[in-house]
Amino acid sequence: MDYLVRDILSILKDEGFDLIKETHPNKTFMEHAKECSDLAIKLVRKFYHSDVEKEELERFVVVLSVLHDLGKLNTGWSLTLRRRPPHSPKSAEWILKCGKGRWLSGCYDELLAYFVRMHHSSLLHYSLLRRRWFNPKVLKCISKEKKIKLVDAFGIFKLADLASAAGIPQNSILKQYEWLNGLKARIEAGIRERAEEKVKKVDERKFSFQKEIAGTVSKHLMVAAPTGWGKTALALLRAAYLRPYKVFYILPTITAIKDFYDTLCKILPDDYVGEYFYFADVELLRGIRQSEDYTLNLYRYFIPKFMITTIDQLLFMLLQVGRYYIRRFNLKNSLLIFDEYHLFTPQMIGALRLFIKSLADYYDVSCLFMSATPSPLYQKKLSEVLPDLKSYVLKSEYKEFNRHKIKLIPEKVPEFIGDISRILESKRTLIILNTVKGAQRVYQALRECFGTKKHVTLLHGEFAYKDRSKRENEINNTDILVSTQVAEVSLDISFDCLITERAPLPSLIQRFGRVNRYGGTPEETNIYICECETDKPYGSLKMSWLAERLEDLVEGLEREREAAYLNENFWDFEQLYEEDIDNSEAVFEQRLKNLDYFYSVLAEVREISKNLGREESWLVVPELYINQVRDLKRRLLHVRNYDEKRRIYAEIKEYFVPISRSNLKNYRQDDELELPVIKNYSEELGVLIP
Numbered sequence: 001m002d003y004l005v006r007d008i009l010s011i012l013k014d015e016g017f018d019l020i021k022e023t024h025p026n027k028t029f030m031e032h033a034k035e036c037s038d039l040a041i042k043l044v045r046k047f048y049h050s051d052v053e054k055e056e057l058e059r060f061v062v063v064l065s066v067l068h069d070l071g072k073l074n075t076g077w078s079l080t081l082r083r084r085p086p087h088s089p090k091s092a093e094w095i096l097k098c099g100k101g102r103w104l105s106g107c108y109d110e111l112l113a114y115f116v117r118m119h120h121s122s123l124l125h126y127s128l129l130r131r132r133w134f135n136p137k138v139l140k141c142i143s144k145e146k147k148i149k150l151v152d153a154f155g156i157f158k159l160a161d162l163a164s165a166a167g168i169p170q171n172s173i174l175k176q177y178e179w180l181n182g183l184k185a186r187i188e189a190g191i192r193e194r195a196e197e198k199v200k201k202v203d204e205r206k207f208s209f210q211k212e213i214a215g216t217v218s219k220h221l222m223v224a225a226p227t228g229w230g231k232t233a234l235a236l237l238r239a240a241y242l243r244p245y246k247v248f249y250i251l252p253t254i255t256a257i258k259d260f261y262d263t264l265c266k267i268l269p270d271d272y273v274g275e276y277f278y279f280a281d282v283e284l285l286r287g288i289r290q291s292e293d294y295t296l297n298l299y300r301y302f303i304p305k306f307m308i309t310t311i312d313q314l315l316f317m318l319l320q321v322g323r324y325y326i327r328r329f330n331l332k333n334s335l336l337i338f339d340e341y342h343l344f345t346p347q348m349i350g351a352l353r354l355f356i357k358s359l360a361d362y363y364d365v366s367c368l369f370m371s372a373t374p375s376p377l378y379q380k381k382l383s384e385v386l387p388d389l390k391s392y393v394l395k396s397e398y399k400e401f402n403r404h405k406i407k408l409i410p411e412k413v414p415e416f417i418g419d420i421s422r423i424l425e426s427k428r429t430l431i432i433l434n435t436v437k438g439a440q441r442v443y444q445a446l447r448e449c450f451g452t453k454k455h456v457t458l459l460h461g462e463f464a465y466k467d468r469s470k471r472e473n474e475i476n477n478t479d480i481l482v483s484t485q486v487a488e489v490s491l492d493i494s495f496d497c498l499i500t501e502r503a504p505l506p507s508l509i510q511r512f513g514r515v516n517r518y519g520g521t522p523e524e525t526n527i528y529i530c531e532c533e534t535d536k537p538y539g540s541l542k543m544s545w546l547a548e549r550l551e552d553l554v555e556g557l558e559r560e561r562e563a564a565y566l567n568e569n570f571w572d573f574e575q576l577y578e579e580d581i582d583n584s585e586a587v588f589e590q591r592l593k594n595l596d597y598f599y600s601v602l603a604e605v606r607e608i609s610k611n612l613g614r615e616e617s618w619l620v621v622p623e624l625y626i627n628q629v630r631d632l633k634r635r636l637l638h639v640r641n642y643d644e645k646r647r648i649y650a651e652i653k654e655y656f657v658p659i660s661r662s663n664l665k666n667y668r669q670d671d672e673l674e675l676p677v678i679k680n681y682s683e684e685l686g687v688l689i690p
Contacts, residue, residue, distance in 0.1 A: 001062050005037050008066045008103060015098075022079055023072040024165050035164035036157070037065035039173065043156045046177050046245075047332045048149075057153045060112070063103045064157050068116045070094055082640065092117035107138035115154050119161070122322050122600035123151070139596060147598045148362060151320075152329035159301050159326070168294045172271070176305045177245045180269075184240040190267030191233045198492075199518045206230060206397075214238040218390035220367040222382070224374040225394045226401050226562055227513025228494075231370045232260070235337045236267065238368055239306075246334040249308045252343040254279065255459075255472055255486050257308050263492060264306060274304030276313055278653075279465050285650035293643065302327045311338070311348055312609060318355045319588060321601045321608050331363040338367065340489045342375040342506055345613025346577040349378055350584025356385045358592065372513055373506040373565060377574040381581055398563040403516040406554050409530045413442055413501055416530050420499075421449065424480060427496035431482045432511050434501045436460045436663070437689035438533055443482040444685075450480075460484040462663065462687040464622060466654040487514060494518060501532040504542045505553060505570040537615075545573045580613075587611070616661040621673060622681035625655040633673060659687055 009030060013019055019030040027035075040061040048054045071077065071090030078084070095113040104112060114134040118124065126136040139147065163173060195202045210230055213223065214237035221238070225231055239247045249264075251257050254277050261275045275283070276299045284296045298304060302317075307330075314336070317324040338344075344352070356367075367389075369382065374393070383389050409416050413433060417424065424446070433439040443458040450456060457478040459471045475481060475493060485503075487493075488510040494517035500508065508529070515526055529550070535543045549570060556564030588611075595601065601608065610616055621629050632652045639645050659678070667676040680688040 001037070001041050001058050004059065004062050004103065005034060005066060008063065009033065011102070012066075012070070017070070017073045019073075021073055023069055025079070027164070029069060029073060032069065032164050033066040036068075036160045037062045039160040039163055039170050040065050040157050042170070042174060043160065043177075043329075044153065046174075047152075047156075047329065053149070057149060060104065060108060060150070061153050061157045061160075063112060064115055064154070065160060067091060067095060067099065067112070068119050068157075068161065088117050088120055107141065110135055110138045111150060115157075119154075119158065122602060123154075123320075123325065123598065124602070125595070125599045139598060144597050145362060147596065148359070151325055151598060152332075155326040155329045159303070162297055162301070166294050166297055168297065172294075172298065173303055176272070176303050179243045180272075183268075187236045187240045187267060191230075191236060194263070194266065195230075195233075207233070210234045211237055213392055215241050216390055218388055220386045220389045222369040222374070222379060222389055222391045223394070224371060224392065224566065226398050226565075227372040227510070228517040229372075229394070229397055231339065231372075232263065232492075235339070235368060235370065238337075239335055242335055242366055244333050244335040244366065245305075246302070246330050246332075247306045247337065248302075248314060248331075248334055249306060249337045249339065250311050250314055250341075251308060251339050252311070252489050253486055254310075256339075256489055257310065258283070258472065259492065261308055264308070268306060272305045273308070274299040274302070274306070275308045276300060276302065277310055281646065281650045282465055282653050285647045296646070300327075302330045311344055311352075312612065312614070315348065315351050315355075315612060316605065316608060318359065319351065319592070319601055319608065320595060320597075320599070321603070321605060323600065325600060331359075331365055333364050335366045335368065338369045340371050340510070341369045342371045342373050342378060343489060344378070346580035347584035347611060347613035349381055350581040350586075351588050351612060353381060353385050353581070354585050354588050354592070356382075358589075358597075360386075373509045375506070375574060376568050376571050377578060377581075381578070393566065395563050395566060398566060399561050401562040402521045402557075403519060403562070404512050404527050404557065405522050405525045406512075406527045406529060406557065407525045408550065408554065409528050411530055412533055413438070413499060413530045414445060416528065417442065417445065417499065420528075423497060424450075424454070428478075429480045429497045429499065430487065430495040430511075430514050431480065432487060432498070432500040432503075433482070433484060434503055434532055434538070435534065435536055435689070436462050436484055436687065438501070439482050439484050440685045440689065446480060446482065454479045456480045456482065458482050458685065459486060460686060461486055462657060462659050464625065464655050464657045464681075464683075464686075467683055467686065487511075492517075496526065498527045499530065500528070501530055502543065502546055502550065503532075504538055504546055504573070505549060507538075508553075509565050541576075542573055584611070584613075617658050618661065618664055618676060619656045620659050620664065620667060620676040620678050621655055621670070622657060623677055623679045624681050624683065626670070626673075626677055629655050629673060657681065657687060663687060663689055665690070 009019060020028045023029045024032055041058050044057045044061055045054060048057055068091055069087060071087030074090055076085055077087055092113045095116060100109045126134050163170065192202050210233050214234055223231065223234065249260065251260060257275050257277055261273060264273045280299055281296050317328050367386065413431065431442055433442060439458060439460050443456060446456045455478045457471055457474045459481060460483060481487065485507065488507060493514055495515050498511060498515040500511050512527060516522055553564060556567060591601065629652055632648055636645060636648045639648060666680060667678045670677045678687065682688055
């Protein structure tokens with residue numbers, strides 16, 4: 001396609017355009033056009049193999065790459081201007097006036113002008129645009145599959161545009177779509193090293209079993225295995241067997257993502273691993289993670305081969321929320337690993353079912369669902385849309401484990417810890433409360449009791465990011481960790497003893513998995529289940545089910561060891577959620593049909609999160625930090641360099657607290673920051689819950 005690039009540039013030169021005008025720092029229009037088209041072509045060739053299909057898309061992204069910045073060549077546009085006029089409308093106007101029929105045929109000219117017009121925004125529905133920008137009739141003669149390919153080609157172009165503008169080396173991107181020589185051996189060696197570090201030896205029988213499951217011919221797998229058994233190892237071995245372009249590792253919490261990122265970087269090359277969540281830029285731009293200046297751009301485009309993110313981020317991409325569509329092409333020939341999928345809301349399962357039915361075959365994805373507490377309802381609903389799903393319930397492995405001796409305590413946690421100071425003095429202990437308020441209360445009591453004699457750490461979800469990160473870094477060395485549900489899942493940590501409030505059985509079983517994680521049968525009680533202060537956040541219905549079945553669980557452990565955790569009776573409360581799954585799927589399906597798999601969902605991320613069953617939450621600034629945030633905001637207004645702006649914004653985000661709507665009380669709206677500000681915050685305790 002080099003000839004096409006030369007042809008377009010030659011015509012532009014003949015028509016009087018200054019192709020050596022600087023349109024990006026230290027880069028001319030011509031240099032940017034060539035770099036952009038070169039990378040876009042290589043990526044199209046990587047993803048599409050049919051000769052006809054590939055040539056069509058190559059030609060489209062080349063013309064798009066060369067013409068998208070044409071408006072910058074107008075005399076009124078300059079890099080030196082503080083406020084530059086919009087250039088994309090001018091580029092699109094030229095295409096409609098002078099470019100029709102020159103390089104593309106049929107409907108492609110209309111689509112080209114539309115994509116050029118929108119290349120700095122979401123794909124707006126035609127009804128929101130002036131008709132001259134787009135004739136919607138062109139979509140009627142295009143199949144759903146071709147619409148998806150065109151939007152994905154647009155995403156490829158946007159990545160190429162970004163790479164050239166930001167000076168990202170092409171190889172940093174292209175190598176992420178290759179399978180490095182020796183990577184399988186490195187994965188296996190890394191798994192062995194990790195096992196030796198954790199439990200001092202490699203269990204060869206288990207390792208062989210993990211490899212056997214990982215090598216299953218079926219495209220989709222669902223695995224139920226005990227906590228601490230090695231689901232991470234299984235997932236990596238599965239990736240080594242399938243050799244996909246991309247591996248998306250989906251985790252339920254930010255804490256779990258950060259912990260797993262560190263684990264994965266010990267096994268894989270650092271630049272093969274990425275993480276993306278709302279605060280990922282804080283980790284990178286504030287120097288918490290070592291990285292190149294452009295690493296965040298790779299992360300937010302989901303470029304690293306092993307991409308760790310949340311289920312929300314994946315579903316935003318699948319549902320084409322805002323500008324998430326530009327990442328979607330990375331799903332082609334990918335492995336999606338859903339760790340602890342039982343924690344997804346019913347609405348998320350509904351959206352996931354829609355993706356599987358509508359797009360999974362097109363993108364040729366493979367799925368791996370893993371949990372220590374598999375949900376029977378979720379298994380059923382996912383199996384309905386994945387008829388070739390192979391399920392492994394490793395009951396024999398559960399029977400091998402007898403790590404927990406449980407005692408039911410008729411007291412509440414604050415009273416009980418006063419009776420067991422001997423245990424707290426001698427054993428590394430995890431204490432989990434169901435509410436932030438409860439965790440704060442117990443933490444304060446322990447601090448008063450032990451002073452500086454014991455390292456006590458408090459962790460929950462309503463800290464400012466900088467304060468929460470500090471506590472997460474203390475977890476491995478703390479004597480007593482007081483936490484909420486954030487400590488339940490995907491943290492590779494082991495305590496000697498657990499004290500917990502009652503909770504639904506799947507949550508309790510996950511909490512048990514943080515105790516004696518790698519050990520044998522305990523000689524004395526190592527789990528104490530106390531009465532709870534309130535039914536929050538689970539509700540009275542779930543808690544009443546728990547009350548009826550908790551003694552059955554304790555007795556079952558004595559008879560069946562940890563195979564008792566697989567008893568489906570512990571999940572009978574799920575019958576309430578099947579309708580939520582079906583309704584969610586129907587709502588999102590209608591929305592995608594209305595968008596024609598082409599336009600963007602313009603709703604705010606917060607609204608979509610609510611539709612996915614997330615509790616409504618807000619970002620607030622504690623009064624304690626308001627002067628620091630105001631100073632940073634004022635600095636931001638006077639900085640012109642884009643990279644410096646991002647660093648300052650990342651520093652601002654360190655002071656943000658994600659707070660649930662139910663706990664957002666007594667706040668004021670700060671006009672300068674345009675954010676809610678709360679007084680009830682302590683650096684040590686987080687948001688103070690009355």
